[in-house]
Amino acid sequence: MxxxxxxxxxxxxxxxxxxxxxxxxxGNYLDDIRLPGMVHMAILRSPFAHARINSIDTSAALALPGVAAVITAKDLETLGLAWMPTISYDTQAVLAGDKVRFQGQEVAAVIATDEYIARDALQLIDVDYEPLDAVVNARKALDADAPLIRDDKEGQIDNLASPTWEAGDEDATDKAFAEADTVVARDIIYPRCHPAPLETCGMIADFNPETGQLDIYNGNQAPHAHRTVYAHVAGLAEHMIRIRCGDIGGGFGNKVPVYPGYVCAIAGSIVAGVPVKWIEDRSENLMSTGFARDYIMKSEICAKDGKITGLRVDVIADHGAFDSTAQPTKFPAGFFHIVCGSYDLQASHVKVKAVYTNKAPGGVAYRCSFRITEAVYLVERMVDALALEMKVDPIDLRMRSFIKEDQFPYETTTGWTYDSGDYHKTMRVAMDIAGYEDLRREQAEKRARGELMGIGVSFFTEGVGAGPRKHMDILGLSMNxxxxxxxxxxxxxxxxxxxxxxxxxxxxxxxxxxxxxxxxxxxxxxxxxxxxxxxxxxxxxxxxxxxxxxxxxxxxxxxxxxxxxxxxxxxxxxxxxxxxxxxxxxxxxxxxxxxxxxxxxxxxxxxxxxxxxxxxxxxxxxxxxxDPPNLTYPYGAYIAVVDVDPETAHVKVRRFIAVDDCGVRINPMIVEGQIHGGLAEGIGIALMEVITFDAEGNCLNGSFMDYLIPTALEVPDFELGETVTPCPHHPLGAKGVGESPNVGSPPAIVNAVIDALYESHGVDHLDMPMTPARVWAAMQGNAEPPQ
Structure with a gap:
């Protein structure tokens, strides 16, 4: 040879x-690209969360030397670009014309010879706003007297973004609860967070008026789907649009949607006849691009004879002012009904309703398979709450309730077929790495000395790899x-x-x-x-x-x-x-x-x-x-060890054990890198990351001074393990792993914090993020920290 x-x-x-x-x-990132004759675009954004627009005066901005054009909604109407579809079959205004519906919504775009002149010109645009009442609480948005947000939609009489969606068997679930010997209820919030990629969103649009060719440089996660959307929006032949994505500084779901800034850049290039470049700044990225989570979840869980038997869930999903959630068409609530988790339930029933609020459009799949992250967080918090009520070890309850190896392929009570697994083995591997019994003994000794140490467990099953043509599409495009x-x-x-x-x-x-x-x-x-x-x-x-x-x-x-x-x-x-x-x-x-x-x-x-x-x-x-025959179903067992400072309420993640089964591993080193990154993000979500709003709809987290992300100081040396259960229908037996650590880590950390506080302070529930202020308030017996 x-x-x-x-x-x-x-x-x-x-x-x-x-x-x-x-x-x-x-590396060759979007902002590294310079094209001949290129001009720059900046976007004027609304300072109000809800306001009527009476007039827009652009004359002063147009008079500024270096400004080539100022684009408003009226200009886009002339070009036929005023509205664009979202990936949830909703419509979204490219630029607000009648009124603004969230703080940071796009109102006008300036094209100038450089980005500094473009941003200076924004200050010269005079918009006459008539402020309206805003609603940023999804529960209040459902009140009969709540302000109507989407009055642009014919026949819209309330703030429901979609009809209530259901899965499971309600009668069978009622029966399981009636026969149960233990029932626990919780209201659980998964707060709004943000993917916050290192590189923000942007585009260079280069339209050639002589040939009709549109060249786009854009760091997005679905180039072909974006091209199809732009063809529909701009009325161009799809083969005359070319999208080139170079190196991308992170996506995490944030770069799946089509944003109004992209359409504005295309419109600007069509108007100017030269390449137009738009790069958002960090505040724009945090305030106006795709958010994640923001779920209010009311749930009950029950057990009989020491085993989990039933789960009942009622969810309100806050989709912001426009429904742009990334999820397959036939699953308007995403895959939330994998809420059965890893457990052999007798019955379950889940209801989900989507609600419009005066927030930026949310619902991106932030390192998440279409709402599974929220579902896993809910069920894993509920299992721990049930274990507290039953006064049993949370791992023991899980082990008694797991789907058994010989039950695969397993059809859940909400209709999904898990392909393969050995959950008991994976849990035992995690316990062995952690030295679980020794940890419990260490915890008992520290409690005797007044120290607050917590051990948290989570176990997840995720459905990834969308999707089979017969079941899944986005905007009518099959997910092949x-x-x-x-x-x-x-x-x-x-x-x-x-x-x-x-x-x-x-x-x-x-x-x-x-x-x-x-x-x-x-x-x-x-x-x-x-x-x-x-x-x-x-x-x-x-x-x-x-x-x-x-x-x-x-x-x-x-x-x-x-x-x-x-x-x-x-x-x-x-x-x-x-x-x-x-x-x-x-x-x-x-x-x-x-x-x-x-x-x-x-x-x-x-x-x-x-x-x-x-x-x-x-x-x-x-x-x-x-065309995949089914989703694949990776899973894992996570154990977190935290210490809570009794004087400052600061939570330190001292150890984190993650045992993932993602089927056959092609490159173990890349798999481990993906797990490390996802665990770090999970720690951030559990302890510090949150997008909040005041009563008037002002976003309070518009920079990395206000939206905290974890550094090396907040994460431990991760302890990784693995089991390998090949996927029976995948050609390589692989299952996928990129999102798993983000799915499994937040509930493990929250469970650990509650475990640290329950015996000494009686805290049996706490919502993320576990900030010192929130933990301290809980230690003092208050539900929420002082404002």
Whole structure:
């Protein structure tokens, strides 16, 4: 074998290929791009949460030297760009014309020769606002006398954004509760938080009036879906729009939606005939782009004979002023009804209603598969509340109530089919790493000395990899992904994807899949993505779809190439297809391993003038569109150990044990990096991250001085473990992991804080974030900290 064939290939702890350019400062982000003749755009945003717009005077701004244009809603009406669809089949004003419905809503856009002049001009636009009463509490928004927010919608008489959605069996659930020997109820809030990616949102739009071609540079998570939306909004032929996504400084769901700023940039380029660049600042990102969570959840849980039997949930989802929640069309409440969690319930019933409020549109899937994060938080808090009531160890209650290994595939009481799992084993691995019994003894000793130590547990099952064509689409677009693979005459390969990386290591992981399937060294596989002219159509990256869907597509397309290579090998070896066997990198004759031909020699033959199988036209390539048969269901057991300072109420996460089962791991190092990042985000959500509003609808967290995110000082050295239960329907047995740590960590930390405070202070419930002020108020017997 040649030296190139001797190099290690396939799965394993391969260092990320893309990191070399990042650590050298050679990344190519949106703000690095400069185009000839490019001008800059800035957006005027409303200072009010709810106000009528009586007039807009732009004359002073237009008179400022360097200003090329000022765009208002009236201008967009002329262009046919006044309204845009959201991904929940709602409509959203690109620029407010009649009234503003949340603080930070887009009112006007200025185009100028540089960004400083554009921002200066914003101060010269005179808007006559007539303030209206605002409502930022979702419960109050449902009151009969609440101000009507969406009076632009014909027939809208209240602030409901959608009809109540239900899942499960209400009668069976009532029966389970009637027969139960223990029932616990809680009102639980998952507060509004923000993905806060390092790189904010932005776009460069370059419309050529002579050709009608629109080139877009934009760091978004679903380039093909964005292109389809822009084609509809702007009335352009889709093939005349090209989106190119370079390196993206984080997404976490924040870069899934189409924002009004994007449409304004397109309109600006159409008006000006030159490239228009818009980059939002941090305050704009925090105040007006896609939020997450903001759920008010009322729940009851019951048990009989020491086992959880039933769950009842009633949810109010705050969607802000426009319903732009990212979720499949047929599931208006997302996958919230995976609220059954990891438990073998007798029955469950869940109701969810969406509500308009005078807040920025919310509902992005912040490192979350369509509301599963909120559902897991609810059920894991309820299980701990039930364990407190029953005076049993929270792990013991979980172990008695888990779905058993021999019950898989398991259909939940709300209709989802979990593919595989061994929950008991994963929980035991976490307990072993933590030294659970020793921890409980340490806790008892510290309690005797008046120290506040808490141990919190969570166990989650997540549904990722949306989705099967028959069940899932967004805006009518099926949630499938494509992959194209071509092996060049030199033996080098290029695989093109519809997935879009924002730091997950796609260039490495997908190269490893091709390497494993074909025996080509991963460094010889180039991964292309982020260019709609050069990649197959697909619905992008969110909901942990990368490996479950795009990874499966890459595996399938590699196998199609391998099958083509088999036919060529049969011609070279002068034998029948059925007489050949595959080993990594070569086909050989069964029973005679020496008689074989490598993938490299097969590739040479594919491009040569020598004989090929009948019907072959040369070359070695394939294309697929992968339609997953089901979601995949990763799961995990998390244990958090916290210390609460009795004098300051500061919570310190001292240890965090995370045992994830994400099926087969392609690159364990990348998996561990994803888990580390998600756990850090989970700690931030549990302890400090929250977007709040005053009674007038003013956002109180418009900068990183007010919206705190965790640093290395707030996170411990994570202790990771794993179990491996392959997904039975995924070509590689993989399940996905990118969102799991964000799903499982907040309830573990909250449960730990309550565990620390319950015996000494009687605290049996506390909502996130666990700030010192909130924890101190709870220790003093107050439900909320002083304002």
């Amino acid at each position: 040649s030296a190139i064939e001797d190099r290690p290939i396939g799965f394993g702890r391969l260092k990320r290929k893309e990191d070399a350019r990042f650590i050298r400062g050679q 992904d494509g992959a194209d693979l071509r092996i060049h005459p030199s033996g080098k390969a290029v695989v093109s994807l519809s997935a879009q990386t924002q730091g997950q290591g796609h260039e490495t992981t997908f190269a490893q899949i091709v390497a494993e399937e074909l025996g080509i060294p991963p460094e010889d596989v180039e991964v292309r993505h982020g260019d709609t002219d050069k990649s197959p159509y697909g619905l992008g990256t969110y909901g942990s779809r990368s490996t479950p869907v795009s990874g499966a597509a890459v595996a399938v397309v590699s196998r199609k190439v391998r099958d083509k290579a088999r036919a060529i090998a049969a011609t070279i070896l002068e034998t029948r297809l059925e007489d050949l066997a595959w080993e990594k990198g070569r086909w050989y004759v069964k029973g005679d391993r020496e008689q074989g031909v490598s993938i490299f020699d097969i590739t040479k033959r594919a491009y040569s003038g020598e004989a090929l199988p009948e019907g072959f036209e040369g070359g070695l390539d394939a294309q697929v569109i992968y």
